[in-house]
Amino acid sequence: MIDHILLSEETIAKRLDVLAKEIDVAYAGKELLAVGILKGSVFFLTDLLKRLQVPVAVDFLQVRSYAGTSSSGNINIVHDLSMDILDKDVLLFEDVIDSGLTLRKILALLGSRKPRSLRIAALLKKKLPENRDIPVDFLGFEIGPEFVVGYGLDLDEKYRNLPHVAVWDPAR
Numbered sequence: 327m328i329d330h331i332l333l334s335e336e337t338i339a340k341r342l343d344v345l346a347k348e349i350d351v352a353y354a355g356k357e358l359l360a361v362g363i364l365k366g367s368v369f370f371l372t373d374l375l376k377r378l379q380v381p382v383a384v385d386f387l388q389v390r391s392y393a394g395t396s397s398s399g400n401i402n403i404v405h406d407l408s409m410d411i412l413d414k415d416v417l418l419f420e421d422v423i424d425s426g427l428t429l430r431k432i433l434a435l436l437g438s439r440k441p442r443s444l445r446i447a448a449l450l451k452k453k454l455p456e457n458r459d460i461p462v463d464f465l466g467f468e469i470g471p472e473f474v475v476g477y478g479l480d481l482d483e484k485y486r487n488l489p490h491v492a493v494w495d496p497a498r
């Protein structure tokens with residue numbers, strides 16, 4: 327069951343204000359193509375894009391990588407981008423980087439389509455040795471290894487609509 331709130335709605339909102347300013351500076355004079363990795367990133371992406379001043383287009387990619395609380399280690403493309411990203415400045419939005427496997431595969435896939443730039447915005451990154459090399463350009467919060475739900479993050483498709491991020495304790 328849900329154990330405790332890790333990141334409140336207010337904490338997340340304040341962090342998004344800061345991240346949006348950083349993104350505006352990084353993409354000044356450019357046009358941004360925001361790519362949300364469905365479904366978990368949707369809440370993060372929409373709340374962040376509403377704060378941006380730079381012109382932005384949006385597309386989505388859906389891959390399957392997880393069942394329950396353990397990683398399958400593989401991804402399939404469930405829903406591909408609708409846009410051609412050749413020569414575009416792409417910013418990928420991910421909900422949480424856990425092992426980093428999903429993002430590594432998505433980076434390879436999208437990198438092969440030759441965008442002008444490909445950067446990463448992640449709401450959460452778990453502090454784990456296996457994802458240390460993943461270059462997150464815009465990070466919301468670094469968290470521990472615990473399983474979390476809410477603000478887009480699910481447990482078997484539940485709890486995505488919580489306004490905060492909460493720790494899930496399987497033992498309770």
Ligand code: IMP
Binds near residue numbers: 391397420421428429
């Ligand atoms: P990775 O491939 O191990 O980095 O896992 C990435 C994906 O697994 C995320 O996009 C989430 O969908 C899911 N995931 C990993 N950790 C959590 C968690 O704590 N809560 C909910 N989903 C998670």
Ligand code: MG
Binds near residue numbers: 366392479480
């Ligand atoms: Mg999930």
